Amino acid sequence: MDTPVIELQNVIKSFGPVDVLQGINFKAYAGRVTALVGDNGAGKSTLIKGLAGVQSYDSGVVKFEGNEVHLNSARQAAALGIEVVYQDLALCENLDIVQNMFLGREEMTGMTLDEPHMEFEATQTLAGLKIRTVKSVRQKVASLSGGQRQTVAIARSVLRKAKLVILDEPTAALGVAQTEQVLNLVRRLADSGVAVIIISHNLQDVFKVCDDISVLYLGKMVAHLKATETNHLDVVGYITGTKSMEQA
Amino acid sequence: MSTTTTTTISSGHEGTIRDQVKNYFVRVKSGEMGALPSVISLIFLTALFASLNPYFLTKLNFANLLVQSATLMMLSMALVFVILIAEIDLSAGVTSGLSMAFFIILTNKAGWDWRVSILAGFVVGFVVGSFIGFFVAKVGVPSFVVTLGLFLGFQGLQLALLGDGGIYRVEVPELKSIMNDNMPQWAGWLMLGIFLTLTLLINFYDRMRRKKSNLPNRPLILLFIKLGVMAGLGAGCVSILNVNRSLSAIAIAGVPIVMPFAITILFVGTLVLDRTRFGRHLYAVGGNPEAARRAGIKVPKIRMSAFIICSMLSVVAGIFNASRIGTVEATAGKSMVLSGVAAAVVGGVSLFGGRGRLAHAAVGAVVISIIDNGLGLLGLPAGINFLVTGGVLILAATVDAVSRKRAGATK
Ligand SMILES: Nc1ncnc2c1ncn2[C@@H]1O[C@H](COP(=O)(O)OP(=O)(O)OP(=O)(O)O)[C@@H](O)[C@H]1O
Ligand SMILES: [Mg+2]
Numbered sequence: 001m002d003t004p005v006i007e008l009q010n011v012i013k014s015f016g017p018v019d020v021l022q023g024i025n026f027k028a029y030a031g032r033v034t035a036l037v038g039d040n041g042a043g044k045s046t047l048i049k050g051l052a053g054v055q056s057y058d059s060g061v062v063k064f065e066g067n068e069v070h071l072n073s074a075r076q077a078a079a080l081g082i083e084v085v086y087q088d089l090a091l092c093e094n095l096d097i098v099q100n101m102f103l104g105r106e107e108m109t110g111m112t113l114d115e116p117h118m119e120f121e122a123t124q125t126l127a128g129l130k131i132r133t134v135k136s137v138r139q140k141v142a143s144l145s146g147g148q149r150q151t152v153a154i155a156r157s158v159l160r161k162a163k164l165v166i167l168d169e170p171t172a173a174l175g176v177a178q179t180e181q182v183l184n185l186v187r188r189l190a191d192s193g194v195a196v197i198i199i200s201h202n203l204q205d206v207f208k209v210c211d212d213i214s215v216l217y218l219g220k221m222v223a224h225l226k227a228t229e230t231n232h233l234d235v236v237g238y239i240t241g242t243k244s245m246e247q248a
Numbered sequence: 249m250s251t252t253t254t255t256t257i258s259s260g261h262e263g264t265i266r267d268q269v270k271n272y273f274v275r276v277k278s279g280e281m282g283a284l285p286s287v288i289s290l291i292f293l294t295a296l297f298a299s300l301n302p303y304f305l306t307k308l309n310f311a312n313l314l315v316q317s318a319t320l321m322m323l324s325m326a327l328v329f330v331i332l333i334a335e336i337d338l339s340a341g342v343t344s345g346l347s348m349a350f351f352i353i354l355t356n357k358a359g360w361d362w363r364v365s366i367l368a369g370f371v372v373g374f375v376v377g378s379f380i381g382f383f384v385a386k387v388g389v390p391s392f393v394v395t396l397g398l399f400l401g402f403q404g405l406q407l408a409l410l411g412d413g414g415i416y417r418v419e420v421p422e423l424k425s426i427m428n429d430n431m432p433q434w435a436g437w438l439m440l441g442i443f444l445t446l447t448l449l450i451n452f453y454d455r456m457r458r459k460k461s462n463l464p465n466r467p468l469i470l471l472f473i474k475l476g477v478m479a480g481l482g483a484g485c486v487s488i489l490n491v492n493r494s495l496s497a498i499a500i501a502g503v504p505i506v507m508p509f510a511i512t513i514l515f516v517g518t519l520v521l522d523r524t525r526f527g528r529h530l531y532a533v534g535g536n537p538e539a540a541r542r543a544g545i546k547v548p549k550i551r552m553s554a555f556i557i558c559s560m561l562s563v564v565a566g567i568f569n570a571s572r573i574g575t576v577e578a579t580a581g582k583s584m585v586l587s588g589v590a591a592a593v594v595g596g597v598s599l600f601g602g603r604g605r606l607a608h609a610a611v612g613a614v615v616i617s618i619i620d621n622g623l624g625l626l627g628l629p630a631g632i633n634f635l636v637t638g639g640v641l642i643l644a645a646t647v648d649a650v651s652r653k654r655a656g657a658t659k
Pocket of ligand 1: 047
């Protein structure tokens with residue numbers, strides 16, 4: 001297989017006496033959806049924070065597109081093309097979709113905001129992702145449903161030309177239909193050539209959309225699986241620690 | 249879920265006037281009422297007071313009302329900048345008083361050129377704003393506490409500067425004329441013409457740019473209706489003000505000099521809020537500071553700037569106030585700030601942050617001033633005025649809270 005977009009080698013992170021990440025190896029590839037699963041407290045969020053640049057690892061190697069990088073700030077991660085969609089989405093409800101998608105990276109003409117250009121780009125991006133549930137790009141986010149908000153948050157990362165998109169429990173708060181929509185969007189996102197990492201506690205969702213599954217158990221990566229070569233029961237076994245796979 | 253029909257995403261600009269009007273009502277219903285409640289109360293109050301006292305609708309009272317509301321308008325527009333980020337500046341009133349205390353001491357006692365003293369007044373505003381901003385944005389003290397502290401402290405400082413019961417006369421004719429003199433008739437029309445032309449040009453520029461980006465534009469007729477209403481109201485005001493309104497032999501006519509100042513600040517401030525990166529970030533911080541931070545916005549810097557702008561505009565309110573009264577005393581500005589907050593909230597600026605415009609505060613200031621003026625004409629005891637204004641503030645804040653809930657419920 002070609003070089004992974006992101007690769008972690010022997011990553012370690014402790015909080016005082018608590019060893020949260022104990023030598024993690026992990027890869028995510030362009031065009032593939034990689035699930036990161038594990039029980040509460042396994043270390044998923046800690047792993048992600050390191051990739052997002054908001055909390056650096058104690059030691060270990062991080063390679064982005066084959067080159068070693070040091071992710072010490074969110075800005076650095078963003079500059080590489082790593083975008084994180086947090087569970088709370090971080091949208092401003094009082095702003096509309098276009099304004100949210102361009103927040104912090106507004107396009108300008110001279111001193112003033114280039115609204116037409118931003119509106120055009122936002123519309124194109126949403127259309128490119130075949131998003132049909134949003135009525136108007138000038139709708140305030142306050143008026144959007146949970147699934148629509150998730151959609152906007154994901155579209156924002158696409159707009160920023162992300163190479164790696166990390167989604168923290170994107171379907172946790174959604175109903176059946178909206179979950180379906182968001183999962184379809186995640187699939188399309190990967191199909192467009194982006195590497196997607198998705199954290200989820202819902203194995204049904206994981207099997208629906210993911211290509212690869214990595215399982216964390218108490219700070220150790222206990223399994224890397226292909227979705228097509230494993231099943232529900234196996235994954236549950238790894239998550240709960242009743243099964244283990246010796247890995248190099 | 250995947251339907252085969254491709255529905256394109258709209259921008260809210262397409263469709264006929266009927267669609268646009270329908271959209272507007274949908275927005276109002278979902279809680280985005282903007283200035284609508286305050287405009288309705290404006291009309292209602294005008295009708296009420298006009299029916300209760302024949303003097304209310306006279307030309308002289310109309311001009312008085314405008315001038316009276318100018319100070320409050322400035323103060324409430326100042327407060328919009330901090331209310332938008334869900335903060336408050338209770339010291340805005342005394343800041344305006346304090347800056348004028350410095351101004352009057354420097355001019356009357358130290359003999360400075362009045363223009364330099366005015367500049368010193370703005371420096372005071374800048375320092376005060378930076379001070380509040382530092383404690384709120386960098387240290388993390390709630391703005392309510394910092395500015396309440398300054399509200400008390402500055403009253404002491406004003407006393408120290410001017411002396412107990414000290415009262416100084418404003419001796420600068422240029423300054424006094426802001427609130428007490430009027431422009432020649434032609435200048436009023438010119439002012440109206442300039443603002444209408446600017447509005448027209450900006451709108452056409454926007455339409456041209458949207459067209460270039462292949463985006464739909466709202467029906468042109470809508471723009472003309474909007475401008476027509478603005479022109480009609482503006483022309484009405486100017487022509488009323490241009491007629492002699494004096495009750496004595498000396499004629500008084502023309503648009504008060506304060507109007508072009510107030511309108512310019514409203515105009516420029518609105519452009520800043522709507523069309524610059526700073527304005528956008530101010531709304532973002534007010535809506536969701538954490539989201540703003542993650543988007544790379546320097547939230548403390550935005551907060552600092554908001555407090556500095558608020559304090560500097562409060563100085564302008566101080567100048568207006570000193571000009572109208574003709575004196576500066578130790579208690580100047582003390583009682584103004586709550587009316588300023590009331591004006592902003594009544595106008596539709598949300599105390600929860602992130603929602604509201606300068607024009608809302610301006611309309612709100614007129615509403616509060618009408619209550620003040622109208623009740624005054626009825627000869628009711630002064631206490632009634634406070635009761636009514638307080639009641640209106642609570643009512644407006646309730647409307648704000650309820651409409652916010654409604655907007656959240658449409659998820
Ligand atoms: N800042 C911190 N200080 C101390 N301990 C921490 C800190 N952050 C995380 N931990 C600990 O690290 C462990 C892993 O936490 P983490 O949030 O990464 O788990 P998770 O896999 O995301 O769990 P969940 O599924 O509940 O979100 C937990 O035991 C947690 O208490
Ligand atoms: Mg977590």
